[in-house]
Every structure is written in C-alpha cells, then in structure tokens.
Amino acid sequence: MSDSAYRVETTSRLAQWRIDNLASCTYRKSDPFKIGKWNWHLSIEKNRTLSVKLYPETSNLTRDNPPIASFIIRVLSSVGDRKALVHPEITDKQLKNNDDFVWAIEVPLTGKFIVDVEFLDLKTSSPNGGEPCSIWAEGFAQKRSSTTALASLGRMLSENIHTDIIINASDGSIGAHRAVLASISPVFRSMFSHDLKEKELSTVNISDMSIEACQAFLNYIYGNIQHDEFLIHRLPLLRAADKYDIEDLKEACHESLLEDIDTKNVLERLQNASLYQFVQIGT
Template sequence: MSDSAYRVDTTPRLAQWRIDTLSSCTYRKSDPFKIGLWNWYLTVERNKQLYVKLYPEVSTATREQPPIASFVIKLVSSASPNRKTLVHPGVCDKQLKNNDDFVWAVDTLLTGRFVIDVEFLDLKIAPPTGGEPISIWTGYHIEKHSKSTALSALGRMLTEAIHTDITINAADGSIAAHRAVLASRSPVFRSMFSHNLKEKELSTVNISDMSFDACQAFLNYIYGNFKPDEFLTHRLALLRAADKYDISDLKEACHESLLEDIDTKNVLERLQTAYLYHLPKLKSSCMRFLVHFGKIYEIRDDFNAFLLNGDRELIAEIFHEVLAAWKGL
C-alpha cells in the first residue's frame, strides 16, 4: 500500500483522508496532520460496524492545553454516482485528549472508495490561569505575541535601566528599578511609595538581607525576565523576599520548586523553611520523606543537631508522626 493511502490533505480548517478500499475486519491509522496548534490522527476500523476516530497526538502541548474542538465530520462515498454522504450530528466544544474521546459508529455500509472529511469550526484552549476557553482563531496568536512583546520590553526597562526612578540597595550592590513596576507586583512596595516613608523620600529601598545576585533574580522574576538557573540557585532567598513583599505567585513558584528535589542533605532545612513560611505541601512531603520512607534513621547526626536548634513545636510534630508510624506497623 502506498504512503499516499495514509496521507491526510489539509487546509487551515479542513482535513480530508481518501480511503481507496477497506476490507472487513480492517484497521487503518492515518499519518499525523497539523490543524491549529496540534498534530492529529484519524483512524478507521471495520468490524461489523465502521468506526471512525479523531484525536490529537499525545504530546506536552496536548497534556498542558488539550484542544477543545467543534467540528463537522462526514463520510463521502465516491463509488456511488450520487456521492452518498453520511454526516455526523456534529461536535461542539468537546475536549479531545485520547483516541476514545471521539468515536463515530457508522451503521450504513460503505463500499469502495470514500473520503473522511473533517471541517474544524473552532479550536479552543483553556487559559493556564483558568477561566473560559478561548479560540485559537480569534486573535489568540496576536494576543500571545502582544503579551510576549510587552514582557520583553518590560525586561529591557530593567536590564537597560530605561527611565528608572528607584534604587534597590542589596547587601553588596545596587540595582536601578521602577516604582510603578514594583508597586504593581507587590502591595508592600505600593504602600512604601504611597506614603511619606523614607523609601519614597530618598528614592531607595534597602534589601540588606539579599545578595546582589539574589536581588537581581528577584527583580528579574518581577519584570518577567525569568531565568531557570538563577531561580534554582536563589530559591530560598526568593522565597523570603516573596513572603516579605507579599508576592504570592513567586512564593507558590518557590514552594512547588522546593518540593521537587527533597533529599537527605536538605530535608531538615526544607522542613524548617516549610514551617517558617507556612508551606503545607512542602512540610507534608518532608515529613513523609523522613518518617514514611525511614530517612530519619539515615541522618541521625544531623537530626540530633536539629533537635537542639529546631523549633520546639515543629520537633513535637515530627515525634507525633514517628509515633503514628510506629502504631501503624
């Protein structure tokens, strides 16, 4: 069978797969074809009935933003003189993730050549931040480009010190920034610049508990210049700053990141951090790592030192978890 037997022809919203012959008890899967943001597949199977499936290719994009599709699908038989056409009732705003999300069971027997014709009326994605799904064909790309361009310009304002009006003094250096940007991201900064405090009068903010590099990472995050390496390097400092200046999205980003690499070398520090900054998931994960997985016995010396210097209430919680685990044995 030639490669063309699996090829799906497309326009921006239309896909057609031409099937020359399909014997009984046959399964056939098309080559991938691109519509919108996703690669798609069509399959057809004849086993008493004819089954047609449409689904997106499994990928990171599909998992993170699965398509929400509206489409009309038809089977057009070219074998008969009057081009017999079977039309599915139509699909509206159906989320498609795998090959079982749309299955069309066709009772009518089709012989000879036929075409599977799929017209995509709309494709939507759910915004990562929640809310109503948005169409990728109603300005989605323009909106995405606009946001990307604006974010890039905002980052240049910081890196090129364009019309800065405030100086951030870290422990070992200073960085020029913008009151309006800081105030829009942090209610604490907004309060500083709205009242007759020394920060407003002197046009400086002293962050003496952060190194220059950590402070640069902090401002890079605020301005949208996110850099994964510096974020990982300065997570704890960024967490402290996020808590101090009430930047909840940064605090949650640090929380999620600290969950990902708990080990015997850092678990006690992470546990203390979770307790201090009220991070329930991190605290629970550290407790589970120590008690459920028995790692508390592998770090006896470190844990004994922790008992001497750690928070009494936190230590009591650890012993409570240990006792509960013993009772469960």
C-alpha cells in the same frame, strides 16, 4: 498498499482522507497531519459498523495542553448518488486520546469513500483556569499575553513576592505592592506620593473591612478574584471601591447588586444606591 492510502490532505482548517479500498474487519490509521498547533490522526475500523476516530497525536503538547475542538466531520461515499453522512457538529470538545471522539456509522459503506473534517475552532485552556482561548481568534497572542500577565500578578499577591506595603484589616494583615495599588487607585497613588503616614510606615489601615473582604478587594485589584468570592463580599467591595475611587469595581458591584433585588433587600439596595450616588436602581 501505497503510502497515499494513509496520507491526509490538508488546508489551514480542512482535512480530507481518501479511502480507496477497505476490506471487511479492517483497521487503518492515517499518517499524522498538522492542523493548528497539533499533529492529528484519523482512524477507521470496519466490523459490523464503521467506526471513525479523530484524535491528536500523543505528545508533551497534547498531554500538557490538549486541544479543545469544534468541528464538522463527514463521510462521502462514491457509490450511487455519492451520499454524504454528516455527524452533528462537535463544539468545544477536549480531545486527549483516541477514545474521546468515536463516530459509529450504521450505514454499510463499500467501495471508495472520503473522510472529511472541517475544523471550526481550536482552543487551548487558560493557564489560570479562565475561559479557553481560540488559537485562531484575532488578538490571540495579546489575549494569551494578558492572561499570563494576570496569572503572574496574582502569584505576586498569593505568594507574597517582594511585597512592600502591609494592609491592616480589622482582624488581620496582608502584604501588597505600592505600585499595583497606585496604578489602579488615585487615592492610593496620592498616599504613596506624599509624606503621609502610609508612605512613612509602609502600612495602610482599612479598619472597616474584615480580612476576608480585604483579601477579596486585593484579589480584584490583582485580577485574581473568584465569582463566588465577589458575590459574598459585594457590599464591602462597593464601599472600598467608592472610598479608593476604583470606578470599574464600583460599577461591577452596582450591576451585580441590581441582578438579585427582591422584597427582602430592596430597601437596603435603595439606601446603597443613594449613598454611592447611583441615580437609577431596578431599571
């Protein structure tokens, strides 16, 4: 059998495998073909049904960062009216091995046919557990760079890397970094720029926040806050955002508090809206 029987023709996002002859009870696996960052294989097995598989080649890249694929796969038959069998679109499916995508075709196929794959998107997982990133999206390198920077910033806080300031909450203390705090808050920047006790003693007292709320506050500043943590501490975060002039956190808390107003908390929410000068609430 010629080498062409295993070769898959490709363009940037399309792969096409031509099968000239497939005997009964036959298995065939294509040569590897490259789409995106990965080498791929197609395979077919003909028994009572025809099974088509698409999977990435086993490698360190696939093990550490398996592709998350969106694609359309078709089988085009050359017999009769050249009928096309189209699998329903696959969206954001992680593919690690040759059993992750199997298409069992009940319709008998004879003669020549083509397996055609159109890759709509390929994504990789975010290193810090965030949303997967498309390798083809505009600005992918910038997004990945930002994701890596945020993950590094989060580790600086969680692993206490070269901290140079102590935050004293009502019931505990946390190490932080002057430069990070000053970059997000003009109030912190002023503290560390003038001869105030915070600069001299390398401490900031936030006595109106618990250690858990203060940790959530710092996690937000360092780009490391989790959604559940944010929801639990919205009110102390709102107070801290107002006190330290962090406008985007203040707005995020305001928008979140608007989402779950009910008869039990409406008065409290109105008081907060008035206190923090949100003119409109519940609209």
